Amino acid sequence: MPCVGDWLNSPLSIVQGIFAQNFPNSDWEKKVTEYFKEKLKENNATNWVPSLNDVPVHYLKPNSLVKFRCMVQDMFDPEFYMGVYETVDPNTNARVLHFGKYRDVAECGPQQEIDLNSSQTVTLERQTFYCVPVPGESAWVKEISFLTELVLYAIIVCGILNLQFHAYISASQARVSPSTSYTPSRHKRSYEEDEDMDLHPCKQKEQHMGNSCCSGSDIHGCVEPKRLETEASAGHHVISPNCSPPLDLNFPLPGEKGPACLVKVYESWESFKVNDVLEVFGVLSVDPVLSIVNSEERDSSTLDPMECMDTAEEQRVHSPPASLVPRIHVILAQKLQHINPLLPACLNEEESKTCEFVSNFMSELSPVRAELLGFLTHALLGDSLAAEYLILHLISTVYARRDVLPLGKFTVNLSGCPRNSAFMEHLYRLIQQLVPASYHLRMSIESMNHSRFIPHKDYTANRLVSGLLQLASNTSLVIDETQLEQGQLDTAGVHNVTALGNLITWQKVDYDFNYHRMEFPCNINVLITSEGRSLLPSDCQVHLQPQIIPPNMEEYMSSLLTAVLPSVLNKFRIYLSLLRLLDYSISDEVTKAVEEDFVEMRKNDPESVTADDLHKMLLVARFLSLSAGQTTLSRERWLRAKQLEALRKARLQQQKCVNGNEL
Numbered sequence: 001m002p003c004v005g006d007w008l009n010s011p012l013s014i015v016q017g018i019f020a021q022n023f024p025n026s027d028w029e030k031k032v033t034e035y036f037k038e039k040l041k042e043n044n045a046t047n048w049v050p051s052l053n054d055v056p057v058h059y060l061k062p063n064s065l066v067k068f069r070c071m072v073q074d075m076f077d078p079e080f081y082m083g084v085y086e087t088v089d090p091n092t093n094a095r096v097l098h099f100g101k102y103r104d105v106a107e108c109g110p111q112q113e114i115d116l117n118s119s120q121t122v123t124l125e126r127q128t129f130y131c132v133p134v135p136g137e138s139a140w141v142k143e144i145s146f147l148t149e150l151v152l153y154a155i156i157v158c159g160i161l162n163l164q165f166h167a168y169i170s171a172s173q174a175r176v177s178p179s180t181s182y183t184p185s186r187h188k189r190s191y192e193e194d195e196d197m198d199l200h201p202c203k204q205k206e207q208h209m210g211n212s213c214c215s216g217s218d219i220h221g222c223v224e225p226k227r228l229e230t231e232a233s234a235g236h237h238v239i240s241p242n243c244s245p246p247l248d249l250n251f252p253l254p255g256e257k258g259p260a261c262l263v264k265v266y267e268s269w270e271s272f273k274v275n276d277v278l279e280v281f282g283v284l285s286v287d288p289v290l291s292i293v294n295s296e297e298r299d300s301s302t303l304d305p306m307e308c309m310d311t312a313e314e315q316r317v318h319s320p321p322a323s324l325v326p327r328i329h330v331i332l333a334q335k336l337q338h339i340n341p342l343l344p345a346c347l348n349e350e351e352s353k354t355c356e357f358v359s360n361f362m363s364e365l366s367p368v369r370a371e372l373l374g375f376l377t378h379a380l381l382g383d384s385l386a387a388e389y390l391i392l393h394l395i396s397t398v399y400a401r402r403d404v405l406p407l408g409k410f411t412v413n414l415s416g417c418p419r420n421s422a423f424m425e426h427l428y429r430l431i432q433q434l435v436p437a438s439y440h441l442r443m444s445i446e447s448m449n450h451s452r453f454i455p456h457k458d459y460t461a462n463r464l465v466s467g468l469l470q471l472a473s474n475t476s477l478v479i480d481e482t483q484l485e486q487g488q489l490d491t492a493g494v495h496n497v498t499a500l501g502n503l504i505t506w507q508k509v510d511y512d513f514n515y516h517r518m519e520f521p522c523n524i525n526v527l528i529t530s531e532g533r534s535l536l537p538s539d540c541q542v543h544l545q546p547q548i549i550p551p552n553m554e555e556y557m558s559s560l561l562t563a564v565l566p567s568v569l570n571k572f573r574i575y576l577s578l579l580r581l582l583d584y585s586i587s588d589e590v591t592k593a594v595e596e597d598f599v600e601m602r603k604n605d606p607e608s609v610t611a612d613d614l615h616k617m618l619l620v621a622r623f624l625s626l627s628a629g630q631t632t633l634s635r636e637r638w639l640r641a642k643q644l645e646a647l648r649k650a651r652l653q654q655q656k657c658v659n660g661n662e663l
Contacts, residue, residue, distance in 0.1 A: 007039050008048060011065045011283055011331070012102060019099045023084070029101065033267070036065075036331050040281065049281060052259050053133060054146045057286065057326050066284045068261055068328055069145070069339065070131035071472045072276050073250060074464040076262075076318055083124035087112040100124075101266060102283045102329040127269035128318075130463070132251055133258035134277055134339055134472050136439040138432055140573070144341040247320055252455075252466040253439055262320075262327045274464070275520065277336045277472045279345070285327040310462075317461040338474065339436045340577040342570055347581050361574060365629040368571045375572070379430050379560055382547030385647055386414060389542045390527075392623035394435065395579040397474060398507050398523040406507035410619060411526040413538035416545065416655070417482050418553075419531055424480050426557030427529070431476060433561060434572055435525075438476040441468070445487030453496040456512035469499060469509045473523040474580065477503075481530035497536075504537050540616065542648055543655050579626045586633045594618070594638060617641050 007014050015032050022028035040046050050060055052068040060066060082100040087108040089095075097120060100106055106114055115121075249260045263280055265272070272278065310318070337346060344354045369391070376387035389412055396410035417424065428440045441447075455467040471477065479500070489497065503509055504526050510517040528534045533541060550556035586594075601609045621641035625633050 007036065008065050009061065010063070011036070012063055015099060015102060023097065023099075029266075033331060036281065040332070046281075051145065052261065052284075052326070052328075053142065057259060057284075057323075060284055062284060062286050064284055065281065065331075066328065067279060067281045068131065068259075068263070069134065069279050069336070070261065070263070070277070071134050072129045072263075072272060072274050072278065073132045073252070073260075073466055073470065074130040075274060076128040076130065077462075078125050078127050080123050080125055082106060082121060084120060084122035086115045086118035086120045088115045088118075102331065104285045104327060104329075105287055124266075127265045129263040129265060129269075129272070130250070130260065131263045131278070131280075132249070132260045132466075133256065134437055135252045135256065136437045136471065136475055137339065138436055138438065140433060141339060141341060141436050247316075247324065249324070250463070250466050252468060252470040260325050262325055263330060263333075264327060265330045265333060272333070272335070275470065275472060275522070277339060278333055279336055280328055280330045280333040282328040282330040282332075285329060286322040288322065311460055313461045314463075317463050337581060338577050339472075340573060342574050343577055347578075358578070361578065362629050365575070368575050369627060371568060372572050372575060375560070375564060376430075379427060379557070380544060380546075381549070383545050385644070385651070386542050386544050388644060389540065389648070390414075391627055392620060393525065393527060393540075394431075394476070394576050395623055395626055396525060396619075397580045399584075401521070404506060406521075406523075408619075408622075409504075409507050409523075409539065410623065411504045411528065411538045411540070413528045413530060413534040413536075413541040414544055415530050415533055415541055416543040417529045417531060418546070419482050420553050421483065422554040423557065424482055424529060426554065426560075428478050428480075430557075430560065431478060431527070433569065434576055435474075435476045436573075436577065437472060437474070438478065439468070439471065441477060441479045443479060443481050443484045445485065445489065445493070448493035448496050449490045450492070451496060453499045454509060454512050457514060459514065464511070469503060469522075469524075471522065471524055474525065476525045476527065479526060479528045479534075479536065481528060481534055481536075484535075500536055539619070540648070541652060543651050545651065579629075582626055582631055584622055584626060584631050584633075590633050590635065590638070593635065594633075597638070597642075613645070617645050620644060 014035065018031050018035065019028050022031060040049070046067070049065055049067045052060075052066055085098055085100055085106055087096050087098060089109075089111050090113060091111060095115070095118075096109075096112065098107065101124070108114055251260070263278075263282070334346075344357055347354060347358065372391060373384070373387055376390050377384045380386045380390065393410050393412040397408050398406045399408040401407065428438075432438050432440075452465075452467045453469050455470045456465050457463075458465050499509060503522065503524060507523060508519045508521050511520055526538075528536055528538055548556075598609075598614050617638075618641075621633055621638050624641050624644075625631070625637045628637070630637065
């Protein structure tokens, strides 16, 4: 068990030590990264790092090491900062070098001032990401992740890692100077704003005048920072009692909870992009001192307006209160293959523990699949064929792109669903219990006309305003058409329906940048439920044939989850996540056999068997093989795929004969 040492509580002191030993050698930054990387590898030490996903910010010590599982919602302009700066004591003329990395404020001793004209000053660049919790993240993901933090959380509550308020106040008496970070071609400014000061500017001035221990004109003056409540709001907006408009935390989905963070990245930020899911380890910054510094800069009558290119709205959005949007200065960051806490974080690594986990689970794959099939059959009112296709859908993923065509997508339209809100709600809840991230989109004329599906660029605030379709890879999107009624779509509604069609067909969303549209590729599993054939395109239509008509639909659907043991449910979750990550191939021998079989099928029925049918059968065969834990196509699985497709088509044909123009 790793000891909770300085590297966790006071990472900046570790960085200071490495800096002092190695500067001016430029390798000191690399040594910092290597130090923390090694520490986090020791005895699952990552579990000892508090997570902003699980622990409220106000329980965490400022400048301690934290982690955050998040999606990159937006990327701000790069900013410059003082990577190295020098302080001087006016009395003794003694000079000391400091590092500015991983900080929002440049610190100096009680009798020191920063020499802004020092030849030792080094200006560097960093990138700021606006990050939000993974949209639609399932409750079970949060709960299981939290269990790994439970011991740490207890320690925090007991006070071992809790903020020692008097120590924080004492440390804050040291003179501080705002970071010289600024965005290119914009006036330099700091990025922290205290919520109370931001919403009550008059109160801010009064408190500053009362608490300042130096003259108000001295920007190096020390201030008495008050203890901040730094937990993010549970909703999109934080309502100000004053005239200022509410702060929008810009979550893509309504009702999302959790903190949004400004994540400051120092290395290899070009490898990350919007909508990537990251896990970052870094220094938590919620320093309230910058709130007062920011206010002084904005209120300064001597400020040349030509030097400040930021609008008031941009400053407000890019410098939100630290109590609502804390900052994380990243030491280590990695893209996540998945967010399932029941799986190893990276399954590509050739580590013995990872290989052992995969091999052990694959050995018991067959009974897990059988249990999952039975579970979904009951959920789909006894329809085993629909349950088979639902399994194939849930393990599907875009594995490659050929030109503009996404390969591996498998959108299923489950038609014939009862017009019963209880059935659809509970079916979604069952899916939500199986996948790490999902969203239930209830289609109606009102929701199509009034919802914001497509993210768009707000040039006034210089930010990307999120939309419902800004989702992380492998999110399950369940679209319910059963409640859709006749009505008129307006322009926004037509654009939203078009966006859904493009998402399904091309696995891309065209973000609106006013003067042009930019394609953002995605990998979203879309399941459409409808009475008849869906208005939206799909890769496969399966008509539901209920074998059971429960007298009480809500009671029947509710009982399904309670009947499943938590250990079995966890196996289902591992099964669906793991199989998405497996590689798959078709041997030359099987490829030749499939081609010959298709030629024979065309001879027997040239009108109804098309190239599209071949593509669909190969897709079904792929997911059938993976669902059985096989990474290559066998003759047996190919024949089973043909059989399933024949049953599905026969059912659709039967429905067409019954209802006329149903297809």
